Amino acid sequence: xxxxxxxxxxxxxxxxxxxxxxxxxxxxxxxxxxxxxxxxxxxxxxxxxxxxxxxxxxxxxxxxxxxxxxxxxxxxxxxxxxxxxxxxxxxxxxxxxxxxxxxxxxxxxxxxxxxxxxxxxxxxxxxxxxxxxxxxxxxxxxxxxxxxxxxxxxxxxxxxxxxxxxxxxxxxxxxxxxxxxxxxxxxxxxxxxxxxxxxxxxxxxxxxxxxxxxxxxxxxxxxxxxxxxxxxxxxxxxxxxxxxxxxxxxxxxxxxxxxxxxxxxxxxxxxxxxxxxxxxxxxxxxxxxxxxxxxxxxxxxxxxxxxxxxxxxxxxxxxxxxxxxxxxxxxxxxxxxxxxxxxxxxxxxxxxxxxxxxxxxxxxxxxxxxxxxxxxxxxxxxxxxxxxxxxxxxxxxxxxxxxxxxxxxxxxxxxxxxxxxxxxxxxxxxxxxxxxxxxxxxxxxxxxxxxxxxxxxxxxxx
Numbered sequence: 001x002x003x004x005x006x007x008x009x010x011x012x013x014x015x016x017x018x019x020x021x022x023x024x025x026x027x028x029x030x031x032x033x034x035x036x037x038x039x040x041x042x043x044x045x046x047x048x049x050x051x052x053x054x055x056x057x058x059x060x061x062x063x064x065x066x067x068x069x070x071x072x073x074x075x076x077x078x079x080x081x082x083x084x085x086x087x088x089x090x091x092x093x094x095x096x097x098x099x100x101x102x103x104x105x106x107x108x109x110x111x112x113x114x115x116x117x118x119x120x121x122x123x124x125x126x127x128x129x130x131x132x133x134x135x136x137x138x139x140x141x142x143x144x145x146x147x148x149x150x151x152x153x154x155x156x157x158x159x160x161x162x163x164x165x166x167x168x169x170x171x172x173x174x175x176x177x178x179x180x181x182x183x184x185x186x187x188x189x190x191x192x193x194x195x196x197x198x199x200x201x202x203x204x205x206x207x208x209x210x211x212x213x214x215x216x217x218x219x220x221x222x223x224x225x226x227x228x229x230x231x232x233x234x235x236x237x238x239x240x241x242x243x244x245x246x247x248x249x250x251x252x253x254x255x256x257x258x259x260x261x262x263x264x265x266x267x268x269x270x271x272x273x274x275x276x277x278x279x280x281x282x283x284x285x286x287x288x289x290x291x292x293x294x295x296x297x298x299x300x301x302x303x304x305x306x307x308x309x310x311x312x313x314x315x316x317x318x319x320x321x322x323x324x325x326x327x328x329x330x331x332x333x334x335x336x337x338x339x340x341x342x343x344x345x346x347x348x349x350x351x352x353x354x355x356x357x358x359x360x361x362x363x364x365x366x367x368x369x370x371x372x373x374x375x376x377x378x379x380x381x382x383x384x385x386x387x388x389x390x391x392x393x394x395x396x397x398x399x400x401x402x403x404x405x406x407x408x409x410x411x412x413x414x415x416x417x418x419x420x421x422x423x424x425x426x427x428x429x430x431x432x433x434x435x436x437x438x439x440x441x442x443x444x445x446x447x448x449x450x451x452x453x454x455x456x457x458x459x460x461x462x
Contacts, residue, residue: 004333005356012327012360024159025325032153032319035262043258053251054374057310060242061300067209067242068291074212075289078274083290088118091292095120095201095234096127098288102232104129104198110216110223111135112203113151113313114236114292117335120201131201134190134222136183143170149329151336152260152315157328190222200226200284204237205312206252207289210245213273214289217256217266224270233275233284238292240309246271252312255372259314295348304383308343310373317367317377323360332357339367343380351384352393358384401430412450420446 015021043049060067072082085091099107107129109115121142124131133142137154140163141147148154155163160179167173173185202223204214214235216223227233243252249271257263276283299309318324318338329337334345334354342357358381367377388394408414418426423444432441447455 004353007333008331008356008360011331011333015328015331016326021157021328022326024157024162025328027159028153028156029319029325032262036259036316036319037262039258039262039264042264043254049251049255050372050374053255053312053372054307054310056244056248056251057373058307060244061240061306061309064239064242064300067244068239070209071207071212071242072291074210075274077212078277080212080274080287080289083288085290085292085294087294091118091236091290091294092120092123094290095236096124096129098232098234098286099124099129099199100127102198102286104232106193106197107131107199107201108134108193108197108226108230109138110200110202110218110226111138111154112201112236113148113335114203114238115201116148117238117294118236118292120236132190132193132197134193134226135218136186136220136222139186139190140166147330147335150315150318151313151338152318157330194225194229197226197230199232199234200228200230201234201236202227204235204241204289205256206249207237207239207242207291208246208249208271209242211271211273213246213271215249215253216270216272217253217268218270219261219263219267221268224268227270227272228282228284231285233272233287234290235272235288236290236292238294239296240311256312256314259316259370259372295344299344299347302347302383302387305343305347305380307375308340308377308380310375311340311344312373314372316370316372320366320370322362322364322366327360332360339377339381340375343377343384346384346388351388351391355384355388355393358382358388416448416450420444 040046075082083094085094105128107124109121109131111133115121121131121133133139135154138148140155140158141149143166149157160182163179163182164173164175164177167177167182167185168175171185171189173182177185202216205217206215207213208215214237216227218224227235243249253265253269257266260266272283272287275285275287296309300306315338317340318329321338324338332338332341332345334341334349334357336344339361342360345357346354361378361381363378363381365378368375368379371377408418424441427441427444428436435441
């Protein structure tokens with residue numbers, strides 16, 4: 001077991017028994033579930049919509065190379081520039097080059113998991129460029145020096161009292177400030193930053209092939225300010241975010257909003273197709289889209305697990321997962337947590353180091369049930385486990401253990417040769433720490449069913 005897996009186990013144990021953490025998460029998750037249930041119930045034919053989205057995404061992934069080139073051609077036609085980034089280093093250097101070339105020193109960012117993936121804030125700070133998160137949740141975790149806890153609600157692990165204390169320490173607001181007062185303070189602090197920023201950085205919820213556009217969904221309006229006030233706008237987007245046509249937003253926007261927050265539609269939905277045109281009054285002078293691979297083609301190469309790239313990042317599987325609800329987002333030590341993160345991370349960042357995430361599941365199947373694009377998530381987790389075994393990445397002791405178990409299970413003589421006492425001893429020896437730390441170990445009967453059956457038959461004959 002590698003250090004990443006050991007850290008995950010230690011952090012998970014700590015969080016699972018942290019009563020305050022559980023109280024906050026249960027409260028916030030409860031509000032999400034109530035809202036999402038109301039929103040999803042408004043969709044008249046949910047199953048049909050999910051099937052349609054699944055087939056649409058299947059078509060995209062089977063022809064991704066063509067759709068990417070179509071997007072590039074249409075985006076460039078309106079004056080936009082496309083940058084292809086194979087990995088974290090390429091993406092970082094390309095973004096830094098754009099900023100330095102323009103003489104920029106200040107960056108405002110809207111919420112984007114792709115920039116978390118490439119550690120952009122830390123990289124820019126090392127290069128003496130101020131990078132400020134403007135989404136309220138992201139702003140709060142940035143002030144705390146933390147990573148987002150959840151792909152949709154970054155500060156889900158914090159209570160309003162936690163945030164009031166933070167703002168009191170940082171900005172001197174009242175210790176008993178209400179959420180409304182804290183939001184107003186954040187707005188006051190951030191508003192001037194939009195005016196001062198040289199560059200705005202965003203992600204994108206969707207790349208639209210037939211118009212060469214990016215589609216952005218948000219609830220605060222900060223993304224619009226980040227993408228229109230600064231002279232330069234850079235969008236960092238994973239290549240899997242592609243959809244064929246602008247007409248498909250009629251399907252994807254409601255699925256994303258109902259499953260993500262329970263809304264019919266998010267408050268602000270924006271389509272951007274390049275820099276400011278000659279007849280337009282606002283928008284950036286330059287617009288770049290960084291198409292990020294960073295291991296996505298590794299997932300695409302997996303015929304069985306390719307459908308994990310259909311994900312529209314609604315966060316529904318995280319909210320449904322009993323493991324995530326107990327251990328939280330930070331324990332995964334990855335950008336993408338929960339079931340979807342457990343599926344894609346081993347392929348994007350290395351199976352050997354992150355295979356343990358595919359075992360962080362009860363396989364209850366709830367994640368598959370709630371997925372708006374019908375990704376068979378719990379099956380994907382099993383396939384990852386299969387791949388880890390095929391690649392010989394399981395510890396030798398585990399391999400020997402399963403080999404011995406298989407041999408015994410295939411032979412009644414061997415199974416019966418070891419009595420109940422021996423079996424109980426072996427279970428205590430090998431599984432006490434793994435299974436029995438907080439649970440009673442099961443007791444194996446002294447005699448097997450076959451032995452008892454034979455004894456009963458002998459009695460009848462006598």
